[in-house]
Amino acid sequence: MEHYGNSTSSPEEAAAVVDAVREILGSGGSGGSADGAPAGALLSELGRDGSPAVRALTERDIIVVAAYNAQVECVAEALTDAGFGAVRVGTVDRFQGQEAAISLVTLAASSPEDVPRGLEFLLMRNRLNVAISRAQWSSYLFSAPGLGDGLPTSAEGLAALSGYLRLTERG
Numbered sequence: 001m002e003h004y005g006n007s008t009s010s011p012e013e014a015a016a017v018v019d020a021v022r023e024i025l026g027s028g029g030s031g032g033s034a035d036g037a038p039a040g041a042l043l044s045e046l047g048r049d050g051s052p053a054v055r056a057l058t059e060r061d062i063i064v065v066a067a068y069n070a071q072v073e074c075v076a077e078a079l080t081d082a083g084f085g086a087v088r089v090g091t092v093d094r095f096q097g098q099e100a101a102i103s104l105v106t107l108a109a110s111s112p113e114d115v116p117r118g119l120e121f122l123l124m125r126n127r128l129n130v131a132i133s134r135a136q137w138s139s140y141l142f143s144a145p146g147l148g149d150g151l152p153t154s155a156e157g158l159a160a161l162s163g164y165l166r167l168t169e170r171g
Helices: 011-025 069-081 125-132 155-168
Strands: 043-046 052-055 062-066 088-091 100-106 135-142
Touching: 011 062, 011 069, 011 100, 011 135, 062 069, 069 088, 100 125, 125 135, 125 155
Parallel strands: 062 088, 062 100, 100 135
Antiparallel strands: 043 052
């Protein structure tokens, strides 16, 4: 998603996260499965008798993983204002060892020049892996296309950028 000049928080990505939550939960969106089931009714569990049962997705089935505390605050406020205050929002460290049906990952920075700790930190393979692998079913990545621009100054930075570009299929 296009945005410019953002460093550790992105209102544009926060708004896109709200839209995604709305779509996932089937409230005001056109999401759903190929068989026409609403998006919010796609989580399958076993019933008491052991047979498959479908239940509606809830806000508790979604986590938002942000790269920076400033983005955590920005996204949490946007979700609360939209009526989705029960969606859990935190940094990678907060969700270590936890899972949810769906994870939404937001990187916030607009370009390599806007990243305060360097691109190597933001795109570090382990951090992105932890963020994305929190999802049991599906993960969404929100980032600016400009984040893939520029040339890192170290081998570690080049490896991080390469992994990110492969992940976004822009490389």
